Amino acid sequence: MNKAVGGYFELELPSETSSYYPEALRFQSARASFYALLCAGRPRKVWMPHYVCDSMLGPLDKAGVEVSFYSINEDFSVRDEINLHPGEWIFYVNYFGVCSNRQREILKKFNSEQVVFDHSQAFFAPPLDCLATIYSPRKFFGIPDGGLLITKLPIPEPEETDDGSIQRSLHLLKRLAGTPESGYADYQAAEKTLEDFRYRKMSVLTENLLSRIDYESARLKRNENFRFLHKELGFHNRLELDIEAIDGALCYPFFKNLKGLREELIGQRVFTPTYWAACRSRVKVESLEYALVDSLIPIPCDQRYSGKDYGAAMSIINRSIGSE
Secondary structure, three states, X not given: OOOOOOOOOOOOOOOOOOOOOOOOEEEOOHHHHHHHHHHHHOOOEEEEEOOOOHHHOHHHHHHOOEEEEEOEOOOOOEOOOOOOOOOEEEEEEOHHHOOHHHHXXXXXXXXXXXXXXXXXXXXXXXXXXXXXXXXXXXHOOOOOOOEEEEEOOOOOOOOOEOOOOOHHHHHHHHHHHOOOHHHHHHHHHHHHHXXXXXXXXXXXXXXXXXXXXXXHHHHHHHHHXXXXXXXXXXXXXXXXXOHHHOOXXXXXXXXXXXXXXXXXXXXXXXXXXXXXXXXXXXXXXXXHHHHHHHHEEEEEOOOOOOHHHHHHHHHHHHHHHHOO
């Protein structure tokens, strides 16, 4: 088909850049990527962490794969002794993008052909030598959807292309033109549509948006913000973070039992999500996972911000620490 000449303009975007993971298969979401992997690999069982988003359990149920859960330690290492039998996989999350050292330990302990790494929170962490790595770029950039899968398994490209991206973009435009509050309901509606994880090829819109991102600038700014926050809060953080091994993290995970801190931050428009409340139904109240849901504050450190933007958050956190 000839390229159209003239007519109305499309949304103006920066010039194209190179793809960050050109070898990746492109799907409409991370959970769709996982479902495609399960359908291709047909594992007998997958070991999943208790502390995981329930959205990654749906594909296992749909594929008819048995699930066993394991617990983690405070350094995000695997706590339980797992005897990984033939035909079984272990699924490990690079939590908040701060777990690269733990991943290397896992590869020393288990057969790499049975290891699946979830990099939904670790976009800038390169794939390691394992069965598969899953990425969710919309957690790092202003795009409506999209999932990336890097795997050794032969998986054919989906015949169907996702066509829902335009409908999922309203919250992005509202935030660009106004406030995060104005588009929050649209954001929730967009997330709801991604519960359908029948795998489809990434949309043309999302492909276009991903090809225009200044990845290096985003990575460096995240590192700068992460180091700033760690300098301010590291002494009070229950998590021991290896700064030198962290690159382009999702957020700064501040873990300390400070009652009411999250609510006070949100009241001052410092939006910190709760990860993953549903996991409390799988663990004991005294478990680490339960404490992480209640007390871990993921402070945004992304490319939109710099040190001067954290004044209100630092005041609230320091006051909360001082009143212990």
